[in-house]
Amino acid sequence: GCIIQVINPNTSRAMTETIAAAARSVAAPGTKILAVCPQEGVPSIEGHFDEAIAAIGVLQQVKLGREAGVSGHVIACFGDPGLLAARELANRPVIGIAEAAMHMATLVATRFSIVTTLPRTLVIARHLLHQYGFERHCAALHAIDLPVLALEDGSGLAQQKVREQCIQAKQQDGSGAIVLGCGGMADLARELTLELGIPVIDGVSAAVKMIESLNALGLSTSKHGDLDFPRAKPLSGMFGSFSG
Numbered sequence: 001g002c003i004i005q006v007i008n009p010n011t012s013r014a015m016t017e018t019i020a021a022a023a024r025s026v027a028a029p030g031t032k033i034l035a036v037c038p039q040e041g042v043p044s045i046e047g048h049f050d051e052a053i054a055a056i057g058v059l060q061q062v063k064l065g066r067e068a069g070v071s072g073h074v075i076a077c078f079g080d081p082g083l084l085a086a087r088e089l090a091n092r093p094v095i096g097i098a099e100a101a102m103h104m105a106t107l108v109a110t111r112f113s114i115v116t117t118l119p120r121t122l123v124i125a126r127h128l129l130h131q132y133g134f135e136r137h138c139a140a141l142h143a144i145d146l147p148v149l150a151l152e153d154g155s156g157l158a159q160q161k162v163r164e165q166c167i168q169a170k171q172q173d174g175s176g177a178i179v180l181g182c183g184g185m186a187d188l189a190r191e192l193t194l195e196l197g198i199p200v201i202d203g204v205s206a207a208v209k210m211i212e213s214l215n216a217l218g219l220s221t222s223k224h225g226d227l228d229f230p231r232a233k234p235l236s237g238m239f240g241s242f243s244g
């Protein structure tokens, strides 16, 4: 069996549990999910500053996962923070939930919509569409205009807003699939898919199955070229723990 490390880059335990449950709901019988989050960092990731801070925690967890011998790593935040840096540190596959959900959407529809949290994070999703080459596949992007942690406040308001935005996207965007743009929405995909009659895709579960597929194909992060391990050099202060 294999162990897949699923990293919630923010420090909110409730969201880590939501993410872990989504990962476990699709994991193959022989796959163990190791759900983690950084000891220190940001409680939620809602912009460029938060992503920069979260990326350090992602790298610390990837290093721990590599030392624990995990068979792959999932970065369970829709900004995929630290993705390429993590691939330099890792010897196994590293997949972000945005890229995983986007890839899956292109396999079931010619165009997809994205439903995310705060309007200010829409630009981050746009940057990823450009980076991954999916701009022409994305018909539209929507935000529920609630903070990330509203998904964990128990009121159900954020979940209702996600549902409303998905219905609007289905009716207005001309897209055949919807990508959920937050790790905290991971538990909503199945129910929305059934209720709305359109593929609503969660990146956490998509990434877990992609890691399992890469493992089954004997594929892992290429260490030939720019994703080779970082060049050895003395790292100072808090970064010393990355050395060696």
Ligand SMILES: NC(=O)NC1=NC(=O)NC1=O
Pocket: 010, 043, 044, 045, 046, 076, 077, 078, 079, 116, 117, 118, 121, 148, 181, 182, 183, 184
């Ligand atoms: N667009 C987002 O809501 N990104 C996220 N911020 C988090 O803290 N987790 C996410 O998935």
